[in-house]
Amino acid sequence: MSALDDTICAVATPAGEGGVGIVRVSGPQAFPIASNIVRLRCAKSLSEIKPYQLYLGKFLWDQLQAQEKITEDSSVVLDEVLVVIMRGPRSYTGEDVVEVHGHGGPLVVRAICEALTQAGARMAEPGEFTKRAFLNGRLDLTQAEAVLDTIQANSLHSLKLAQEHLQGGLSGIIRGHRDALVKLLAHVEAEMDFGEEDIQFIEQRELKEKLRNMLRAIEILVESSQEGRIIREGIRTVILGRPNVGKSSLLNAILDTDRAIVSNIPGTTRDVLEESVMVDGVMIRLFDTAGLRESTDALEQEGMSRAEAAIQQADVLIMAFDQSQELTEQDLGFIKQYNQKPRLMVLNKQDLPPKVTLENVQVHVKQCETLSEFETEYVQASTVSGEGIEELKLSLKTLAVGKRHEAGDSVLVSRLRHKVLLQQAGEALHNALAAIDETQSAECVALELRVALQALGEIVGVVTNEDILDQIFKEFCIGK
Ligand SMILES: Nc1nc2c(ncn2[C@@H]2O[C@H](COP(=O)(O)OP(=O)(O)OP(=O)(O)O)[C@@H](O)[C@H]2O)c(=O)[nH]1
Numbered sequence: 001m002s003a004l005d006d007t008i009c010a011v012a013t014p015a016g017e018g019g020v021g022i023v024r025v026s027g028p029q030a031f032p033i034a035s036n037i038v039r040l041r042c043a044k045s046l047s048e049i050k051p052y053q054l055y056l057g058k059f060l061w062d063q064l065q066a067q068e069k070i071t072e073d074s075s076v077v078l079d080e081v082l083v084v085i086m087r088g089p090r091s092y093t094g095e096d097v098v099e100v101h102g103h104g105g106p107l108v109v110r111a112i113c114e115a116l117t118q119a120g121a122r123m124a125e126p127g128e129f130t131k132r133a134f135l136n137g138r139l140d141l142t143q144a145e146a147v148l149d150t151i152q153a154n155s156l157h158s159l160k161l162a163q164e165h166l167q168g169g170l171s172g173i174i175r176g177h178r179d180a181l182v183k184l185l186a187h188v189e190a191e192m193d194f195g196e197e198d199i200q201f202i203e204q205r206e207l208k209e210k211l212r213n214m215l216r217a218i219e220i221l222v223e224s225s226q227e228g229r230i231i232r233e234g235i236r237t238v239i240l241g242r243p244n245v246g247k248s249s250l251l252n253a254i255l256d257t258d259r260a261i262v263s264n265i266p267g268t269t270r271d272v273l274e275e276s277v278m279v280d281g282v283m284i285r286l287f288d289t290a291g292l293r294e295s296t297d298a299l300e301q302e303g304m305s306r307a308e309a310a311i312q313q314a315d316v317l318i319m320a321f322d323q324s325q326e327l328t329e330q331d332l333g334f335i336k337q338y339n340q341k342p343r344l345m346v347l348n349k350q351d352l353p354p355k356v357t358l359e360n361v362q363v364h365v366k367q368c369e370t371l372s373e374f375e376t377e378y379v380q381a382s383t384v385s386g387e388g389i390e391e392l393k394l395s396l397k398t399l400a401v402g403k404r405h406e407a408g409d410s411v412l413v414s415r416l417r418h419k420v421l422l423q424q425a426g427e428a429l430h431n432a433l434a435a436i437d438e439t440q441s442a443e444c445v446a447l448e449l450r451v452a453l454q455a456l457g458e459i460v461g462v463v464t465n466e467d468i469l470d471q472i473f474k475e476f477c478i479g480k
């Protein structure tokens, strides 16, 4: 992506037909360039009109005379438009911005863009408007990422989380740690300068306590990342179990549609089937899988290895049992084998005479519980009568997200980039503390503090490089 001295344009609304199609122009020449293609009814030029107000006008384009000043006589009216200007720095990008609101036809917006590029603008790259907002200091990096999260939000909770970050919830905390760290580093460095004279600029006890508190706060942020990611991306929930216990029926019942094929022939489901459903503001991504059993059928084996892969990626497991049949060795094997995730034990087919009770399953879960730090919940359900299906959905949500975010008292980290950098910062603080304990030189301590500072700086974008920026902004759509 190039520097900030050119003027960029792009369609800001989704492709296809719609009520309105908006083309956005940003850069030092935004007003003169856009003036070439619109004529306002009030006859003023774009640089003369009031910002943040819509003006009625026409989009005029004469391809042959595009380089000359267009008059209504010599050019073709292609649409009736509304135009709004925003003067930098009080705009999204921090630059002069023009938005042309035309009718939402693919041809209209494309023609507006072509006319703008003929008049001197350049087509924007993905995320370039937001990148400019970042480079011009309108947003920091976590906020820019939160813009993307807002656009991609798939549930009310993920939207809320994105907005918390956009409002600076996370950056405020990170900046607080950075500021504190800068001060501590200054003390340690001053000690290096005057080391010979044995002057202590900060009590070692105080330094250690401050570093320890910061380390703990950073660890809490890292710990929140699992929950944050789940809220941002949805809860990956895999339904597993023996063939014929009713996994696909459960998927259908949760979705309240006839999505998956159900039959009394064991081994019906082969591929992994994914569907999403919203539960209480959180997106649940459900994966129905092939029943797990010994099989020589190549197709079924492939289905089972896909099921295994899905299980490894899951946030939560639904382990389905048929309570009208005795628990089999296989059932018990699953309980033991897949105990490294939060799981929901579903005793299905409650409409049939019981052979298995909740207690029976609990006994087996208890036996392997000592090996697992993960929670287990139980639900009795029937896909025929609908019993337990609502309860099942809510249990899933609680298992995956917990109550913390709903209480609204903590900021969650939701991106892997942030988590990795926080871990780096935490490790450096840990090393700094160890260096102090081992009475290593102040230089060693300072070195670690600088590593932590660098990592925290990268999160908010105080320290950055072009590769990181490209990586982040290429995820955006064009026009944002
Ligand atoms: N009575 C009763 N039958 C059920 C219930 N749930 C599923 N079934 C029946 O159990 C059989 C198997 O259901 P599926 O949903 O296909 O089972 P599955 O676990 O997906 O099976 P595979 O895909 O072969 O692994 C079908 O005949 C369903 O109609 C239930 O709650 N009660």
Ligand SMILES: [Mg+2]
Pocket (backbone or CB within 6 Å): 247, 248, 249, 261, 262, 268, 269, 288, 289, 290, 291
């Ligand atoms: Mg199935």
